[in-house]
Amino acid sequence: QVQLVESGGGLVQAGGSLRLSCAASGRTFSGYTVGWFRPPPGKEREFVAAISWSGGSTKHADSMKGRFTISRDNAKNTVYLQMNSLKPEDTAVYYCAATNYYLATDMNRFGSWGQGTQVTVSS
Numbered sequence: 001q002v003q004l005v006e007s008g009g010g011l012v013q014a015g016g017s018l019r020l021s022c023a024a025s026g027r028t029f030s031g032y033t034v035g036w037f038r039p040p041p042g043k044e045r046e047f048v049a050a051i052s053w054s055g056g057s058t059k060h061a062d063s064m065k066g067r068f069t070i071s072r073d074n075a076k077n078t079v080y081l082q083m084n085s086l087k088p089e090d091t092a093v094y095y096c097a098a099t100n101y102y103l104a105t106d107m108n109r110f111g112s113w114g115q116g117t118q119v120t121v122s123s
Contacts, residue, residue: 003027005023005025017086019081019082020117024077049061049064049081050103050104068082069081081096083119094119095113097110097112098112
């Protein structure tokens with residue numbers, strides 16, 4: 001399985017921006033869909049965004065469309081999540097994950113997970 005390492009989290013004021021990175025190690029992202037997830041307080045991880053291997057297809061959760069954008073640079077073996085207009089309710093640990101299922105959004109279809117990166121948005 002591919003090993004994933006997230007980075008880029010931190011503390012930001014409401015309205016600010018952050019860019020998260022998800023880097024693969026051990027093997028490349030070749031052929032994998034990569035997704036981002038976050039757990040709302042007291043709930044399981046919810047889908048944020050996913051991107052196909054080629055980067056030509058993406059999906060974003062409805063609540064984040066227009067604010068969050070997923071992208072990837074396969075030459076750098078890295079997937080990004082650009083987060084703009086951040087809100088306090090975006091505060092969470094953000095996880096990236098990889099799957100062989102094309103453009104999956106169900107967390108149960110993702111077999112490789114990173115350790116997560118904390119994003120805190122202050123009001």
